[in-house]
Each structure stands twice: as structure tokens, then as C-alpha cells.
Amino acid sequence: MKDDDVIISVKGLETFFYTNNRCNKAVNGVSFDIKKGKTLCVVGESGCGKSVTASSIMQLLPKLSRIENGEITYHSNEGDIRIDQLKKNGPKMRSIRGSDISMIFQDPMTALNPVYTIGFQIGENLQYHTDLNRAERKGQSIKLLKEMGIPLPEQRINEYPHQYSGGMRQRAMIAMAMACNPKVLIADEPTTALDVTIQAQIFELMDKLKEEHDTAIMLITHDMGVVTELADDVVVMYMGNIVENGTVDDVLRKPAHPYTKALLESIPVLGRGKNQVIEPIKGSTPDPYNRPKGCQFAPRCPFADSSCQVMPDESSISDTHSVRCLHPMEAV
Amino acid sequence: MKRITMLLILIGLVLLVSLPVFAGGQNEAEAPAEETAVMEEGVGPTNSNPLSDLRVRQAIAYAIDMDTIAETMFDGMVLPATGRVPDGPMKAPGLNRYAYDPDKSRALLKAANWDPNYKLDLGYYYGDQMTVDLMTAIQAYLSDVGIKMSFRKLEGDVGAQLNSVPTDPANGPSAVEIDLGYGGHAALALQEYFNVYKTGKSAQYPSDPKMDALIDAINATADPVELKKALFEIEKYEVDNLAAYSLYYMPMFVYESIDLNRNGEIYGNPQYNYDWNIQNWTMKPESNGKMVLQTNGGPIEFFQNPWENPGIWISNKVLYDRLIACDGALTPTHGQMADYELSSDGMTLKFTMKDGVKWHDGAAVTVDDVQFSIEKIILAPTAHKVLLSTFNSIKGAEEFIAGTADHISGINTDGNTITIEMAKLDPNILLTFTQFAILPEKYLADADPLKMLQSPFFQHPVGSGPYKIGKVEMNDYLVMVPNEDYYDGVPKIDEIQCYPSFDSDPNVVKNATAGILDYGFSKNPSEVSSLRALDNIKLETVDVPYTRILWFYQYPKK
Amino acid sequence: MLTYTLRRLLILIPMLLFLSFLIYLGLELTPGDAVSYMISPERYATMDPAELEAVREALGLSDPFLIRYVKWLGGVIKGDFGYSLQSGVPIKDIVFDRLPATLELSAGAILISTIFGIFFGTISALKRGSIGDNALTLAGMLGVSVPRFIFGLLAILLFTFHLKWLPVGGRLRPGYEGFMDRLPHLIMPTLVLSSTLIAGVMRYSRASMLDAMNRDFMKTARSKGLPEWRVNFVHGLRVSLIPVIVLIAFRLPILLGGTVIIEQVFQWPGIGNEFIGAVRSRNYPIVMMIAFFTTFAVLFVSFLIDLFTALLDPRVKLD
Amino acid sequence: MNGTKKKITRLEKKFDRILMREDTGLIKKKKGSRAFRKLMSNRLAVAGIIIVSVILLAAVFAPLICRYDPLKLDLRNKLQKPSIVHLLGTDQLGRDIFARIVYGGRVSILVGMGSALTSAVVGVAIGAYTGYKGGLLDNIMLRLSEIVMAFPQIILVLLLVTIMGQGLRNLIIIFTLTGWGGIYRMTRAQMLSLREEEYVQALRAFGLNSFAIAYKHMLPNAVGPIVVNITLSTAMFILYEAALSFLGLGVPLNISTWGNIVNIAQDLRYLQFFWWLWVPGAIVISLFVLGVNFIGDGLRDSADPMQQG
């Protein structure tokens, strides 16, 4: 059994998409743990499967997709629950969603229903997971909004999403997600649609909530900067696989996978000055329907050789650090 | 996407181009140019219009197999015609039938040097399927002898398109576009059939002194023997000369529900007024014991003026009474509202009002009402021609119309009698008074004769007939109830309900089938065919033919 | 809101003016006038041009076109909608006499088609790809593909002549004028009229619902642990309704057009029937006013629908 | 793992099949347009294409498949029931109904497709330019289309028919006059959204003239919905033709069109007792319109990248 502070463990998860009579192996064998009170950052470029992983945990996959293999275990107070074996929209799954595990999305404008007030949408969550009556729900919603730093919550609770600004909408989303004090908050690129100053506010808020509620956060992002600032643990994904997994120090200071390393070297970093050297990664991400054999990164990897034609296994570098590469980088 | 688009556009274009080309399949076949011996008959063209050549007109007449058409298309309902005047005592003997003879037709065309590329343009105004069918058939027959013909329903100002008279009645040019016209003609008085040919009256027939003389002859006498002779002459001249080609006589049909009982009362010309004694009719009572007659002809916006179409609307038949009653053949029989006396020279007519003749509002019908009615109608140009021609012949009518006299000097009243003195003889004077509805002066005194129908009177008319208005819902229904004061006895049927549906309206058959039509009349063969198939309807053929004619527009074209 | 209302109404004015001019001009260009219809062709031929002119004069038809138009327009502005050329009945009376019939018919059809259309469309979307969905799609397609009058005639054939359940047509019978008496007359025309409308609404609300189902907030609603019915109906249906309502507004002209045919088939004494009659008899004032009324009604109702959409969709601000 | 696995649904089976083929490398990158493939996988659309093609081909090659001239009268053999001699019987004038329907298709399809194409040409030509350019002209055209569209179309058509008179060419002109509004507005809306696309801005930055930008560069991207619209209005105009025939204002009755053939059903006698006079026509008209609608819907789905299947 895992150590006590793991709240969700994912093992060998495979989620495939079946659209247009093709099969896209969007997530192809992914294992990681989300720890209580910690932030796990899942980082990767678009199409790497990070959002699908999140949706798999919430069982919110679209109709034309399914979890093929693997285990998603939620270590609840009442014992372990195998989420992958629950009925997609069954009562058990629904009681977990929004109450034990919550999720916030990339674009709060589209993620909120435009025709209902913010209060109604937060209240709905409370209605289905608590015994509060209508008045209490309203009070609780106001409290939540206040906690999220929305001014005049008594008034704004009756407003519609379009009357909110972008940052406020995301705060309202978070209020909704935090309504039932969940154990895990999954944030799927929560600030991509926001400006940097607002992004900073949202991260500050998430940090605060993590501290106060001991909530585990799974943060999905493509921005290495965000990872650096927020993560306790990091998972780097590429084309449906986790290529590197470790604490933030492990991954950022001693990147073992050529992809992680290349990624870090390809972005300009604020403060390094005008003459910093950035090294682009050659080529582009492969077509998911026409994947390379073996290691998915091999065609773009400067260290690849013929042995990379076989998908490498995960190998440990330290207790906390593992990598999926035949030629891991030497620690600097 | 792009490929599909290109494909679709391509297909579309190909079709657009190809369809009209292929649609040629619907064009008439080329006429076989067979040679037959040249006939002696006929004379050459009188002007640049090929139809002015009698041989061409004859060729058209010979080309149409009216016998087969009558037998098949019309299910034997119609009678192939020979001349305008329907069969009967006034029908001239030995008229040319122009029986179907395509070979003769071709020969005549050849003799007339018919240009096979010349396309005749036929116009008609009936909207029913049967007319289209007939036109299609005529087109096919003409095509068979080598005459191209197209046809179209005239829209809009139909009268002008058919009947505009050229400014020069002798030489034209024609004031209408079409070459052939198809239409019907029913005459209240037989003279009407031929008066249309008079110089300056016809859009089709160029001025013809001989015809004018013949027309004068039939209008000059009221004597039946002389009239008959004159009529025979003009009938023969018309047929031989093919001024127009009478195709067939369409009899009238009266249809009645099996629940209606006329109690022996007569049938007659349903387009006009005759003494049908509706007050004696009965219906099978409904469950509540009420006798209800349902029929058509309910008003849509207003009640029709009885002076325009004297009897075509059932409401006009039963709401108003006339001074003289006539039988089914429109022969005057006896006084209705008044007793009458015609002087032997036919120049003085005297009416004595009967007692107890009352308007629906209870007031008595007076001779002043009669005088008023005549002086009103004479100013209304839309009134029926036979009526007008009688009234225009009254002494002093001209002055009255011109506005130089306050009254018509030929009309004089005295107590309950009224005397009418004629300026010139009118053979139809009695007939006129069998059709002329007297209207109450007090409601219409101020009405403008040019727009009588806009008078509030025609929203809720008051007459003196056996029935009066019960309730009107314009465009929904009209209920008429018995006139309790009716001098010939209170009518037995408790209610007449009229729905707005008319001749040639497909709803007639639907309503009859659904049992909400107990009485009506029709001159529409397809309607009659449909009605004939119904179990709850009996059909009565009334021998009042309506002549259907093919007009030849003989003036030179512009 | 008020200013929006005002502006919409103000925009109507030039549109209606333009429209009225077009129609007036159009009718002017048609061959014939009311006179040639009032008088049967046979008699027309025998009338002197002077006599005809007198009739035209009396009916006010001999003025030049523009003067007649301006006169007419002046009347309308003064609230005088003119008189039927033939009966002299005020057109207001005629229109208001016919209006209830058409309203009855179209209101019934709108109601039926909206309710059933949205219901079937939503079900179809939720069960996308199922046999029921396919059957409904096919039925809907059939509904828009069969000519409406064929539907009408078949209905008469079946319900009146074979089953003898319903009357053949018409609206009122003497002595039977209450709503319940009218109901049997109303059933067939309403159903036939709504049949094609249902199909349209159904197809559209299916697409709209499918669209709503793909939206992000549905995922959010599920992520809150809401039951499926609530996700679909409270969140999905509500949002999908907005474009459907707008579509129904857009269909109003089609509906009014549809009543023309249906009123003919079922002898329904409504505006459409009156219009056809007036067009055929060149009764300009009536044609004008009906064209006017219908256009105004359509524009006005679509404006009402705008307001209604604003109520349904908080995002829509009417300024 | 398997014990608790839910029952295998149809969808799951489909997934398994795809997965198996994917794993064995059977699925190769398909050639040809994706939209085309999608259209061909839509069963209703394929049915539509078949129906429409059969009727179309029959109409185009009418002389080859008809034994009789559609205009040939045979009064003595009128109202014959369907038989070997006359496949669909004869009408009230003894004309062969099969031939009339086949030849009638030419006119009806010409009216439908011709009107749809001409109104598309007008609507697209105006919509593409004004939609891109905006300004006063755009405003005027928009108002004009609002007027045209606010007016119940059939009423407008009736008005125009009485003004212009009946006839094939007039009908197409009238349908164009009344029908351009819809496609104009759709094209305009498309252009409005395309106008924001960056490649359009790029072309403007190169100083290209508006005609070239609107018609050459933007229009091809709006073609999908336009084609769908043309298809659907073809169906609509065919129905209009029938409706006008019903009111007696359509193509002159002596020309066989589907509308004129079916119109006979107004006569209760034929409706009740001579079903073969109108039933085949009604079926063909409905089938053709149905087929066209199927195609239109299929095209719409295949042009829409959002819908997956």
C-alpha cells in the first residue's frame, strides 16, 4: 500500500479516443500519485494527454472515448475507491465529483453556464452534496465568494457570468469547486486565458487554499514558469506518456529526460538578459495517428539511436525521481 | 468539400443547359405535310391576318373532333354545338356541323397557304382543370393538322384582353393580342348572341354590312314569327361565315341533396330568375324538427347587386321579388308583385301593384320604389345589358341620363299603378321585368349608382322576397329565414344557410360530399362529374345550354 | 430597453413605407384593375370606354399613380385604412374580422410545433444515433418534404370522408360559434400546418441541443456531480432553447405564408384567403393593408421575440 | 479487472473493432477529401444521392425510358388504371402518367435548381462583397433583405406572379427575387466572421483590392454553407412550384410539372377514385425533395468539423 499522504494514485492508465473511425491513444500508460496538501504539476505541450488524464480521473471523458486499462484509486477516508470501475455517471461517481474531487477549467467564460447566476451555479454544488437548505446555501455561497476575494459578494452572487471579469470568473469557478471542501482540486490550465497579473492573483489564491484546506492540487499547465513557482511534484508528459516524474527540484535542476532538458533550454527566461542562448527543439510534435515507434521523442531527440525504437521502461533515478529514457541525462 | 461543390455546380450547370434542350420533348410534333385535293370552298383572306381567311377558320373547325371530346372528356355531358343558338324551336335547320375531318382541314390549310411556323395564341379565362384539358385537346388536334397553337389563361384585365374593340371597326388593327379566344355565352334574350357582331361592338369580327343588317332585323320585331325568320337567317350566316366557332353547348345541372323535396315545383334556368316557388319546398327535418337548407353562394364581403347578375346568387333569387314571374324557359307567365298589361304594339306597359306586397321591414312596396329602381339602374353601367337596353328604350330616358330631366318622362305613376311608355320597340320588355329586382327607395336613395355595392344596404339587404336576412357573418355564413309576410304564403323551410363557396371552387364538391350542400347549380363539367359520383346528391339536367365558343380574332394584327 | 424598443419601432417606419410603395407600384404594374374584375368579361366588352371611365372615376382609380399612393398613405397616417374597392367596407373591419381566424390557426400551430418540436428534438439529441433518433429524423425530413396541400388533402380524405370524424372545413356554422364548436374545425388545419413546422423546429432544436451538449459548461455541471437529467435539462436544454426561439421567430413569415395554402385547402376564412381573393380581384386597398399588417405583425413579433430572448439569455443586452 | 466490467454495448464493440484495426496497422491515412468521405459514410445522404440521381437521370434521359409522348392525347383511353401498357395508368386526357412525371421532372427540377442557383448567384455576389466591405451599401442591402424576408414569401411570390404573369422564366425570376435574401444573409454572416481571419487582414496589409479579397480569397471558404443552402433551397423551390400550382398560379397548366400533375388532387373525384393520377406524382415530388434534403443535411454535417462520428 502507498504511503498515507497519497490521495489519488494512477497506475498504468490508458485512455483512447475513437473519433472518425480512428483510435488515438491519447494517454498510453501513465502512473503517478497525487499527494495530500501538495501541488502536482502536469506539464506538457498541447496534445500530450495531460487534460485527458485529468478528465479520466473525473470520469468526464467525452462519449467517443474510454479508459482501456489501468487503475485510478482514490484513497478516501472510507477506504480506497477504484474510480475507473465506477459507472461513468452513476451515483457513486457523482457523489465523489464536486465533493471529494473538484475540477476547474481553462476558460471560465465557457465553463460557466451563461444563463444562470453565479449564486445558482455555486448553490447547485451545495444542493447535491450537502443538506443545507436554500437560505443556508445562499449564505454559504456568499461566504465562499468572499473567501475567494470577490468584493460585494452579496450583490455579485446574483450576477451572471458575463457580468464578471475574466479573473473574477475564475475565482467564481474556484469557489464552486471549493464549495464542498474537496480533497483534491484538479486545475486544467486555469490561467491560460488570463493575463499575467490576474494569473498571479489566481495562483496566490490557490496557494492560500492549499495551505488552509490541505487540498491536494493537480495543476495542468504548459508553462515551465508556472511549474517552477507552484509545483511540489512535477510530471512531464509527451505524446501520452510520462517521460519524467519527480519533485520540482529533481526535474528542474537535474532534468534526466532529453525532452525535459530541451524544453527548459528552449524557453527564454526572464532576467537572463538579451543575449541568453535558447536552443529550439527540432521538428514538431508527431501526428497522434501516426506515432513513431518506441520512444515518442526519439525522432526529435539528439541522443536517440536505434535502441530507441523500443518504448523504454520507467527507470528510477532516485526515490522521488524517475524517467522513461534509455539514455537519461547525467546529473549536472 | 471543394470537390463536392465543383461536382454539384457542374451537375447544376449541365442540367440547366440540358433541361431546356431536352424539354423540347414537350413541344408539339411537326405536322405531316400530306397532300389532299384542293377544295373549292372558302374565300381568300380579307386582310393580313391569316384568320381572316375563311378557309383557315374552316380548317380549324374541321380539325377539332368535338364529338369525341364531348363523349370522353366530358363524359357525354355536353352537346357538340352547331351555331350559337341552342337546339330548340329557334334553331335554324341544316346548319353546317363541321364534323371532324382532318384531311379536309389539311386540304383547306394548303389552299390557304397556311404557314406551318405561324403560332396561334389562344387566351381563356376559366380557372378549372377541365378547361385546361379542353385546351390541351384542341392544341393536340390542331397540331395534328399542322397548326401550332399555344394557350394561356388570361390574368388581370381579362375583359380588355378579350374584348377591346379596335378604333377603326373596318380595318383594325386589332386591339387585342391573342388570335383565338375561348369562352362562354349564355343569353337572356336570343338577340344577345348576335348583337356582339355589330359594327363597333366586336373585338374579333371586322365590320360586316351584311351582318349589321341581319342584326337590325332581329332587333326590329317582337313578333315571334318574324323574329324566328330573322334569327334563322343570322344563324346560318354566322355558321357559314364562321364568325366564331361554337364548340359545344354546356347544359346546366342542378344538384340537390336527397333530403330536399321540391314538392313538384319546376326546374328552370338557374342563372336567371323564374317562378320556382321556393316557399313550397321542404327538407327532411333535422333532429330538432327544423328544416334547414344548406347551400353555397354566401357573401364574402357584400351581397351581390341583383341588377348585374339577376339570378345567379341564391340570395338574390330569394331576397327580392320581381314584377312579373316567368317559367323555367324564361317565358313570362303572370304578374308577381304586380299585374301587368302590355299594349298590342308593345310600346306601353302598365303595372298595378298587388295588395299586401311588403318589404322585409314591413313597409309596403310602392310604385315609387319601381320608378326609383328604374331611374337608378339606368345610371348603373354595370347592370345587365338586356335590362339596360329595355330601360334605355323608354321615352325620355336619354334626357334623364344626360341630366336634362329630373325624371324619365315615359314613366308615370298614379296611385298603385305605374305606366311605362317606350320610345322604341324592345322585344324583351317583359323578359326584363321578370328579371328586374325592385329595390327599396328609402335605403338606396342616396346611393351612387356607380358604386352601389359600397352602399351599406348591400351589407344587409332588404327585399320583398320569400326569405329575409337572418344573420350574416361575412365570409363565414349567411342565414336566411322565412319572410312571415310573404304574400304567396310563408315558406316552409325554416332556414337557408349559405356558405361562401362558388362555381368552379373545389370546395363545392368537398362540401357536397361532406353533406353540407343541399342545393346548387353548376355548369362546370368536372364539378358535375364529381357530384354525379355522390350517393347523397341527385343531379337534374336543365335544358338551358350555355354555348362555349372559340373566337377568331380576324382583325389584322399590329 | 426602452430606447431599444423605440429604435426598433422607428426602424419599422421607413421599412413599412418602402414596402408599401413597392407593393403599390407592383399592383399598379399588374394588368387590370378592380373594375375589370367587378364586371364579367362578356359584359365588359359591351361597355363604352366612357362608361368604364365613369366607374373608375367613381372608385378613385383614374388619378395618377403617385397621387393615389399619397392619398392612400395620408389616409393611413390619419388612421383611415381605406375601404374595400368593391364593398366599401372599411378595411379595418375586414382585417379585424379575418384576423381572429388566422390567429387561431397560427397560434395553435406555433404552440403545437414549438412544444412537440422542442420535445422531440431534445429527445433526439440526447439519444443521438439511436433508432428512435433516426426514426424521428426521418419523420422530420418527411414532414418538410411532402407538399403541405397534399397533407391537407390526405387529412380531409382520411378524417372527413373515411373516418367521418371531422368537418370538411370552414370555421363557423350557424348556431355553433363557441370555441368548443369551432374546435373540430380547427383540428385539421392546425395539425397540418404544424406538421411541417414541427419538423423544422425539431431539426433545429436537435442541432441546438447537440451544440449545447458539447459546450464546456456541461462538463462543469458534471464535474459538480449533478445527475444527468439536471445536466441535460437544467443546463443543456435551457441554453439550447435560445436559438430555437429565435428560429421560431424567423419562421413566422413562413407560418403566415403557410396559412395561405392551408386556408385554401380548409376554406378557413382568414387573412390568407382574403389576401388571395384581393390579389386576384386587384382590390388594392385590401392587398396593401394585409401586406402591411402581416409585415408589421412579423416585424413586431420578431421584435417581441427579441425581448423574450433577452429574458431567456442574460447575455443579450438590448442596447 | 473483467469481473466488474459493464456489459458490452454497441459502442464498445465498435471501439474494439477500431482498436484492433489500428493495432494491426490496417488503418492507413485515407486519401481524398475528409468531407467527401464523411458524406459517403452518411447513410441518409447516400440514399438521398441515389434517389436524386435516379430521378435526375430519368428526367434527363426521358426520351429513352418513356414509351409515350407526355403530350399525346388518347381520349378514348382516359383514366386507365396502371397496367403493363401504361405503367402508371393514364390521366383524364389519356396521357401516359409515367411519361408525364418523367418529363414533368425536367421542368420542376429546372425551376427548383435554376431558381436556387440564380438566387445563390445573386445572394452570394451581393453578400460576399457587402459582407466584407461593410458600410452604407451593406446597410442598405441588409435592410432590403430584411424587408424581403419579413414578408411571407409565398405572399410575395403571389404578388409577383400576378404582376409578372405565369410562365417558366417568370417563375424562376420571381423565386430569385424572393429567395436571394436567405443566402445573402448567410453569405454575409460567413464573410463577417471570415473578415476577422488573419489571412484576410494580411491580404489587406498587402493592399489587395476588395474584390479580389472578397471573391477570390474569402468566398471559397464560405462555399460549404452556400452549397448546403443551394441544396436546401432547391427542395424549397420545388415545393413552392407545387404550392403555386395548387393555387393555380404556377407554371401554365399545359406544361407538365410535378406541381401541375399533383394539382389534380384538388378535384375530389380524382383524389378519391383515381388515385393513380396524383399519388405517383406526390410520391416522386416528396421523394425528390426528401432526397435533396438528405443530401443537404449530409453536406451540412460533413462540412461541419465540430460533428464527429
Next chain:
Amino acid sequence: MSEARETILTLKDVETHFPIKKGVFKRTAGHVKAVDGISLEVYRGETLALVGESGCGKTTLGKSILQLVKPTGGKIIYNDKATERDLCRLSQKEMMEVNRKLQIVFQDPQSSLNPAFTVFGSLQDPLKTHGIKSKAERRKIIGDLLESVNMRREQMDLYPHEFSGGQRQRIGIARALSIEPDLIVCDEAVSALDVSIQAQVLKLLKDIKKERNLTYIFITHDLSVVEYISDRVAVMYLGKIVELAEVEDLYASTMHPYTKALLSAIPVADLDRRKKRILLEGDVPSPVNPPSGCPFHPRCNQCQDICKKVIPSLKKFETNGYEHYSACHFAEEQLSQ
């Protein structure tokens, strides 16, 4: 830096306002002041970055320069070495000539190429318009262009959907280069790209600039990228420039609290440079009703009374020997913090 820098573009009080129509007769009730009085000089051969959050008007300013959006006021003077012309007052024909020299690269690789045309089809029309009549010549030019953005010549006959996002962006750059411009406005040219691709494009832009002696106006919200690519930076807030400085200078001696907050808000991918964030309160105010006084004052943690009343002008300072402009009443105090 040499003192005799040649200006290629001079902006004087450029204003781009969009009217807001209200009321029954659609009176203009107010304006969205997207660009509100911007004066700026762009020097030949430099990369000037325009940074700011969404809604600050940077993209509108970029489009205003190319006249894709008509500015409502001010002058934009373009100096093509021979003449100086005010772009706002040029006729369409004259503007077309200028368009040879001013080009733009857009943000979204999805919509920057016409999906209905091949690359050649998309790129040839500008060439045609600008006088290259022979098709063979156009093919050669486009082939060369593709090679210059590290793509293969043959790829000109492919359709946009056959390219990846990065490739499309490179084609977009090739298109902008096709008529050999002097100045290219890069409007968020790398923002929509994946990180691994972003670097390729950035590097490409930098290389091309060197090769062809181009001038860039680089519009972005990403200050990390700005630091890497630009020479000078103009920070915009609510339609106005709040700070303008040489890039190193801006980072080293920030003279506006907004710039400071912006810099601190950026997550930095370097564990050793983690720092305390300066949190701004609230959101960017609406450009319809900008706050009185300093537009930044409602969010500024150093706001004084004067900030609420007086609009600070863009004042010139000198830091580390460079010109440094700041629109803060307390610009110099910022330095000492």
C-alpha cells in the same frame, strides 16, 4: 548605442477610438479609447516591443500603424529614407506602395493562412499586386522565401492543413517577407505556439532580422520573450504608454509600478530566481471609462492623491546613460525601491 539613430516611423499623438452607439438614434455615447494619444519613435533596425495585458491597446496600435484600423487622430509618419509620409493621410493607392515596406505577422497560425489555397496560391497574389507578373518568377520567389524560413521549396504546393502550427507561422513570416519590407509588425507572433516551437520561431525572427536588416515592432504580453528579442520596450496600459526604455534598462531600473508588478507576476522557469510576487488588485478597468488621473492608480500600491487627479505625462529620464521614459508621478522614487 550611437546617437544618430535614424527614425523609420514616428507616431505623434496617435488615437484610435471606437465609438459606442446608444439610444434611439444611435448617437455616439462614448468611445472605447483603445489607443489614446501615443507618441513614439521607431528607429531603423531596432526591435521595439509593445507589451501589456489584454485590452491595453497594443494590437490596435499595431493595426493602426498599418492602417488596418483607421486611427481617429494623430500622425504616423513613415520615413522611407527618401520621403516622410503621414500614413493616416495617404490614398488607397499610395498606401499600397507603402504596404511594400510595412508588413505584419499575426498571432494565430490556424487562421493566418487561407485554408482554400495552397501556400503558393496564398502567397502569389501579394506578389502579383506588387508587380511581379510572371508565374515562374513568383514560384521562384516563393520557393526562396520558404527556404529562408527553413522550409522546403516543394512545400509551396501543399495546403495549410498539411502543416503544423510552427510551420504555418513560418509561412506567415515568409508571406510578410515576400515583398521585402523594411518594417514588420509581429502581433503576438509566438503566443499561440507550443513552447518547443516558440523557440524555433523566435530564433528565426532574430536571424531574419539580422540578415535583412529589418525593423520589428514586436507586440506581446510575454515579458520573457521581450527580454530575449527586443532592443527597446514600450509598456502599455489602457491605451497609453506608461514606460519606455532600452530592454536591459527596463528590467534593471524599472520606473513604473505597473511594469514592476508585471515583471514580478511572470512565473520564471528558474528555481533560483523565485521571488516575491507584487500582487495587483482587481482587473484592468474598462477603456470606455478610464479612471481619472493616472489610469493605473486604482490598482497601484503606491497611489497618492495626485495620482487620482493628474494624468502623468510620459517624462524623459536618464538611467545608466540611456533614455528612459516613464509616466509616473513618482518615477524617480521607483528607482530607489
